[in-house]
Amino acid sequence: MEHKYISTDVSIFCKGCGHQLIANNTEKALQKLGLKPKDVIFVTDIGCHGILDKISEVHTFHGLHGRSGALAAGAAMGINNPKKKVIVFIGDGGATIGLQHLVDAAVRNVNMTVIIHNNFLYGMTGGQTSGLTPHGFKTETNPDGKQYQNYDLSSMLSNAGGSHVRRLVGMGDFSEELYQAFKVQGFSSVEVMELCPSYGVKFNTGKKVTDFIESAGMEVKLFPEKIRSPYTQNERNIASSLFNDCKAIPVKYKNSLKKPLKIVLSGSAGEGAQLAAELFAEAAVASGLNITKKGSYPVTVGVGFSTAELILSPKDIQYTGIVTPDIFIITSNDGLNHAKAKLSKMKKGILFIDSSLNPVAVDPGVEVIQYKFRELATPRSAIFLALDVLLKYVRVFPAEAFENVIQNSKIGAKFNMEVLKKAEVPKK
Amino acid sequence: MKKRQSILTDNSRLVMESLAQAGCNVFIGYPITPANYLYKYATQRYDIVQDAPDEITTLQWMAGYAAAGHLPVTATSFPGFALMLESLNMAYMMELPMVAILVQRLGPSTGTATAGAQGDLALLNGMISGGFPLPVLCLSNAKDCWDIPAKAAQIAVELRTPVVILTSKEMMMSLNSFDFSSLKKITPVKRKFYSSEDTYLPYKPGKNLVPEFLPLGDDKHRVRITSSTHDTKGILQHSTPEALGNTVRLHDKIVKNASKLSLYELDEDGGDTLIVSYDVTAEASREAVGMLRSKGKKVSLLVCKTMIPVIKEYNKIISKYKNVVIAEENLTGQLRTLLFGTAGREGVKGVNALGKMISPNDIVREVK
Known part of the structure; x- marks a missing residue:
């Protein structure tokens, strides 16, 4: 024997515990596999099985109760080396709380073997019922026997696509079965059925493990093997820098702004408020201004209001909120309803509002401009028209800057630029 | 003086590029508003991007990748961060370097996903059982969004610890003009692994109380990584003086190196x-x-x-x-x-x- 993987000459589990048998058979199976101990990684978690670490001669990774499936998957994907063998030791309690981790590892066919120590209960904490406890099995928390069936874990893992899934009764020599599982490149699991000598036997006197396997209708077998490629980390086609598609915007236009200008756009979701504000922001930068744009919309994104707050300034901008806007643009009923609170705070400035909307009470100091944005530009382009009209009316920077940005954007080819170019400027 | 080069971007881009340049190469994501821009940028830039099925898996996979020698990142908001807490405690105990970005939004609970807030500092202060400090760095403007993430990656490696970057919705999602020429060059974080011939003790205190790191699966030395109370070998112990000393070291490691974090x-x-x-x-x-x-x-x-x-x-x-x-x-x-x-x-x-x-x-x- 060249290497030792587990020091099995010392028994660390309760007398008669199947976990010791699993440790012995694992050692034998690994001997047959012949890997170097430094090529084997045991991943364990909280549960009686987890004390295996201290007699293991291989790499050990010991984490949270039930999370060893995910921890091992992370390690296996991170190591990404078919020559390294990741073996997970987990109990039926851990497999209950960490069920999704195991299913997910099987779906991805992560290169790892999971040994499920299924003794039908939580042994470390006193013998409580787990998700894998079979119907009728008595535990501390179900002294009259569990009233409903167990998860058929191996069926689930097989259905999830695990390459090699087996259930066996934990008696005698099952090292060959473990060896077959360890040999697999991809996801393999072996569910070892056993009775906990401290609680399982005590609560279910005279019963054998096979009685429960039989009554639960669980099949002891190698489930149909799947010919699948194991998960491998492929090289991704990535950008060398996130700035590659975020180039500096040259200043091509002049602006007339001496102090910050705060604009709020308020429309309906799906009508382009956010995109219009972003393109407007780009035009402002191309006109030598600093700008911030803050979006607000309901969590559902596609319905209700959509507002954007724009601050333009010749100097650096710090606070990006707008308490009182200088200019308000409202192009829809959703936008109007959402805008009311902020609108009531305006004592001066300009309100551009779509003509189709009901009249709204504002402070006499606010100049109100009604305009057929929706009718002239269609609802989807109404905010674009409103911003264009704003620029032509207030002359912060040339409307041409905004129009050129729209034209060169992803919507440029389909956008009806004529509507903007022909837009009448309201009379002062 | 350099000529101003105005770009238009949200700060999420700055954060993710800063981390990438610092050497973070793995992103594990689970979508949540307002951290989605960070996830999107990661898919464009990181060598390895995994879409986890939930936030517990996210942190577990990160721990696996970190143990294998990678420097992983994730981004989330309170509901997701809450699920990560136990696993962050695990990574803290295991001393695995990683960066978690917490983008605050209005709570409690699911609250309002698209409204900002600064509601999670108290949680962060008490998030490690026992009141141990896990480094939390906060972003206060666009410049910080470039400088601090790289620093977080450096601290994660130098102190062998998870680091949280604290931010909030408007900081990550608002668009702003930004002078690209003002960005400082980022030096990639150097990873130095244990290289001695002597037996590797994964939790033996090294320089500044930080144990030397070696990835799981190393060909020469056995590596033991554990979240349970352990000795310098990484073997589970109940409460031996050596094991408790190791636990105290976790606290002291952060506190005594606070000058690096200032x-x-x-x-x-x-x-x-x-x-x-x-x-x-x-x-x-x-x-x-x-x-x-x-x-x-x-x-x-x-x-x-x-x-x-x-x-x-x-x-x-x-x-x-x-x-x-x-x-x-x-x-x-x-x-x-x-x-x-x-x-x-x-x-x-x-x-x-x-x-x-x-x-x-x-x-x-x-x-x-």
């Missing part, structure tokens, strides 16, 4: 009034300071960037001021409580808000 901005102007803030409200505070000074009021500003551990400089600075105004977008004054406890201190008051940004005027009103 990040703050101090703008003093004499007088006896200090405004203290962090995250998105720092920008309103800077503007408020400008407004007050333009009216002849002497006022100073402390922007906290290292949130956990609370660095001793904060107490030193704050103790010089009779009047202290702490501005933060939460109901109860979490930074105020962190600095002064529930008893507070005479002359200390808060400017707080829920569901809306604190404006410079809100702060100015309180200072007057």
Whole structure:
């Protein structure tokens, strides 16, 4: 024997515990596999099985109760080396709380073997019922026997696509079965059925493990093997820098702004408020201004209001909120309803509002401009028209800057630029 | 002086590029507003991107990748972060380097996903069982979004610890013009692995109390990594002096290296009034300071960037001021409580808000 993987000459589990048998058979199976101990990684978690670490001669990774499936998957994907063998030791309690981790590892066919120590209960904490406890099995928390069936874990893992899934009764020599599982490149699991000598036997006197396997209708077998490629980390086609598609915007236009200008756009979701504000922001930068744009919309994104707050300034901008806007643009009923609170705070400035909307009470100091944005530009382009009209009316920077940005954007080819170019400027 | 090169971007781009340049190569994501831009950028830039089925898996996979020698990142908001907590404790105990970005939004619970907030500092202060400090660095403007993530990656590696980057919705999702030429060059974090022929002890304290690191699966040395109370070999122990000593070291490692973590901005102007803030409200505070000074009021500003551990400089600075105004977008004054406890201190008051940004005027009103 060249290497030792587990020091099995010392028994660390309760007398008669199947976990010791699993440790012995694992050692034998690994001997047959012949890997170097430094090529084997045991991943364990909280549960009686987890004390295996201290007699293991291989790499050990010991984490949270039930999370060893995910921890091992992370390690296996991170190591990404078919020559390294990741073996997970987990109990039926851990497999209950960490069920999704195991299913997910099987779906991805992560290169790892999971040994499920299924003794039908939580042994470390006193013998409580787990998700894998079979119907009728008595535990501390179900002294009259569990009233409903167990998860058929191996069926689930097989259905999830695990390459090699087996259930066996934990008696005698099952090292060959473990060896077959360890040999697999991809996801393999072996569910070892056993009775906990401290609680399982005590609560279910005279019963054998096979009685429960039989009554639960669980099949002891190698489930149909799947010919699948194991998960491998492929090289991704990535950008060398996130700035590659975020180039500096040259200043091509002049602006007339001496102090910050705060604009709020308020429309309906799906009508382009956010995109219009972003393109407007780009035009402002191309006109030598600093700008911030803050979006607000309901969590559902596609319905209700959509507002954007724009601050333009010749100097650096710090606070990006707008308490009182200088200019308000409202192009829809959703936008109007959402805008009311902020609108009531305006004592001066300009309100551009779509003509189709009901009249709204504002402070006499606010100049109100009604305009057929929706009718002239269609609802989807109404905010674009409103911003264009704003620029032509207030002359912060040339409307041409905004129009050129729209034209060169992803919507440029389909956008009806004529509507903007022909837009009448309201009379002062 | 370099010629200004204005780009238009949200700060999420700066954060993710900064981390990538610092050497973070793995992103594990689970979508949540307002952290989605960070996830999107990661898919464009990182060598390895995994879409996890939930946030517990996210942190577990990160721990697996970190143990294998990678430097993983994730981004989330409170609901997801809450699921990560136990696993972050695990990674802290295992001493695995990684970066988690927490983008605050309005709570409690699912709250309002698309509204900002600064509601998670109290949680971060107590997130490690036993009250141990896990480094938390906070972003207060676009410049920080470039400088601090790289620093977080460096600290994660140098101190072998998870690091949290604290930010909030407006800081990550708002679009702003930014001078690209002002970005400093980022030096990639150097990973140095244990290279001696001697038996590797994964938790033997090294320089600055930090054990040397070796990836799981190493060909030469056996590596043991564990989240349970353990000795220097990484073997589970109940409460032996060596194991408890190791647990104490986890605390001391962060506290005694606090000077590496000391990040703050101090703008003093004499007088006896200090405004203290962090995250998105720092920008309103800077503007408020400008407004007050333009009216002849002497006022100073402390922007906290290292949130956990609370660095001793904060107490030193704050103790010089009779009047202290702490501005933060939460109901109860979490930074105020962190600095002064529930008893507070005479002359200390808060400017707080829920569901809306604190404006410079809100702060100015309180200072007057």
